[in-house]
Structure formats: C-alpha cells, structure tokens
Amino acid sequence: MRTYELLFIVAPTETDETVEALIEQLRTVATERGSTVTKVDKMGRRRLAYPIRKSPTTFTDANYVVLTIEGSGVEIAELERRLRVSDAVIRYLTVRIDEDLKRAEKFKTKRQAKGRPAGTHRRGRGHASEAEVFTDAEDSSAAEEEEVS
Amino acid sequence: MPAPRGKRKGGFIRRRRVCRFCAEKIDYIDYKNVKLLESFIPERGKIIPRRISGTCAMHQRMLAEAVKRARNAAFLPYTTD
Numbered sequence: 001m002r003t004y005e006l007l008f009i010v011a012p013t014e015t016d017e018t019v020e021a022l023i024e025q026l027r028t029v030a031t032e033r034g035s036t037v038t039k040v041d042k043m044g045r046r047r048l049a050y051p052i053r054k055s056p057t058t059f060t061d062a063n064y065v066v067l068t069i070e071g072s073g074v075e076i077a078e079l080e081r082r083l084r085v086s087d088a089v090i091r092y093l094t095v096r097i098d099e100d101l102k103r104a105e106k107f108k109t110k111r112q113a114k115g116r117p118a119g120t121h122r123r124g125r126g127h128a129s130e131a132e133v134f135t136d137a138e139d140s141s142a143a144e145e146e147e148v149s
Numbered sequence: 150m151p152a153p154r155g156k157r158k159g160g161f162i163r164r165r166r167v168c169r170f171c172a173e174k175i176d177y178i179d180y181k182n183v184k185l186l187e188s189f190i191p192e193r194g195k196i197i198p199r200r201i202s203g204t205c206a207m208h209q210r211m212l213a214e215a216v217k218r219a220r221n222a223a224f225l226p227y228t229t230d
Contacts, residue, residue, distance in 0.1 A: 007181075007222055043181075049226040062223075066181070093222050095180075104176035111174060 002073050003038075003101065008083050008092035010063040011054070012045060018088055019063060026067065029078055035071020042066075054090045062090060168205035170212075178211045180218035186225060190216060194228045 006026075010019055019042070027037045043064035051058050069075070076094055083092040170178070178185070189197050189212060196216050199209045219225040 009223065048223040049220070050223060052223060064222075091222065093218060095218065100177050107176045108174075 001070055001098070002096060003098040004069045004071070004073075004076060005095045005097050006067045006069060006076075006079060006092065007095075008065055008067075008089050009048075009052075010065065010088050011057075011059060011090050012062050013057075014063070014088045019065065022086065022088060023065065023067070026079055026082065029082060030069055030071065030075045033071065033075040033078065035069055035075045037067055038070050039068035040065070041068075052090055059090065166203045168203060168208055170208040171205055175208075178208070178215045180215040180222065181224065182215075183219065183224045186212075186216055186219055190225060192229060194226045 010022070023040060030037050043066060045061055045063050047061045048059065051060050052062070053059075069079075080092065080094060083089045180186070189202060191197065196213055199206070202209075204212060216225060220227050
C-alpha cells in the first residue's frame with residue numbers, strides 16, 4: 001500500500017463547485033482503480049510566491065487542494081493525466097510519502113526506545129552524543145538513507 | 150567539528166550549534182510548511198548553506214528537497230529580484 005500526496009493548484013477564476021466536482025471526479029478515478037482518498041485538504045486561496053502564466057492570463061493567487069491517496073500506484077498516472085488535461089488546474093505535484101512516513105515512524109520509535117538520547121541542546125559536548133545518534137540511525141537504516149540522497 | 154578545518158577563518162566557528170531539527174526531533178520536513186521553510190531562505194530566495202544554518206547533513210538534504218518542491222508548488226519563490 002503506497003501513500004501519495006497529490007497537490008494541485010486551481011485557477012482562482014474557477015468556482016467552488018468546479019473544484020468540488022473536480023475532487024469528486026478524481027475520487028471516482030481513484031476508487032475505480034482500487035485506491036482510496038484518505039484525506040482532502042482544501043488549503044484555500046493563497047497568494048502565489050511568483051506569478052504563474054497560463055495563457056492568456058497570468059495568476060497571482062490560486063486555490064490549493066491536497067489529496068492524500070492510498071493505493072497501489074496505478075491510479076496516479078490517470079489522475080495526473082486528468083489534471084494535465086483540465087483547464088482549471090494550473091499546476092500539480094505528486095509525492096510519494098509512505099517511505100518518508102515510515103522513516104519518521106522508525107526514528108520516533110527508536111528514540112523512544114533509547115530513552116531520548118542527545119535531546120537537549122548542549123554546546124560543545126553536545127556534538128559527541130549527536131554523532132552517536134546518527135551513526136546508529138545510519139547503520140541500521142543505511143539502505144533507506146541511500147534512497148533519500 | 151569546530152577547529153580542525155585547515156586554517157581558521159575568523160568568524161565561521163561560532164555557528165557550531167546543534168541541528169534545529171535534531172534538537173526538536175522533527176523527522177519529516179513538509180514542503181507545505183511555508184513558515185518553517187521560510188526561515189531557511191533569506192531575501193534572495195536561496196537556500197542557506199549548512200555551515201550557516203547549522204543543520205545536519207540528513208536534514209539539510211530533506212530541507213533542500215522540501216524547498217525545491219515548495220518552489221515548484223509556488224509556496225516559495227525561486228528568486229526575488
């Protein structure tokens with residue numbers, strides 16, 4: 001089961017109904033292929049960090065929507081295709097996050113098991129223990145670390 | 150880590166603090182977390198190097214990746230000129 005985060009940016013000229021319809025459409029596409037949309041986060045209207053041009057207009061703010069999807073991965077290609085084709089969507093970004101979350105969980109449980117090593121912010125000596133934590137993490141999760149870099 | 154780096158250039162040694170993320174035990178840097186990321190890209194929009202911000206290697210990589218994604222998603226600017 002892979003977890004993906006699909007973020008897309010809708011032109012501000014689109015109505016909320018259009019956005020809703022789009023989300024529903026994507027949801028259908030996902031369920032058709034055996035995956036589930038676990039979270040819908042409508043971040044709302046935000047100012048863009050830089051103007052995005054989509055001829056013939058240039059946008060300075062837009063509507064952000066984030067979907068969290070759990071599935072095998074086959075649905076992503078189709079979802080992205082829909083977004084690419086859609087005129088309302090001006091940008092999208094798909095991120096696979098199950099590995100990251102797994103890693104985060106791993107670190108968390110490790111830390112709890114070790115009983116908070118090097119948690120405190122100490123100068124000078126603080127570094128030695130920080131190094132310890134890292135070599136441990138790297139040793140056992142060496143494979144995952146290489147994936148990241 | 151502080152001293153043995155060849156010749157001492159005055160002034161770069163003071164920033165030998167612990168990584169912010171390690172201290173707070175943050176394991177996943179979300180690219181949507183603009184407030185957090187903003188503190189690592191000063192006015193020009195460039196990513197602060199590790200030796201200035203003091204983050205550790207692992208988190209610097211995560212941070213860089215997050216900033217690049219955020220830039221793509223127009224949360225952060227590529228440049229401010």
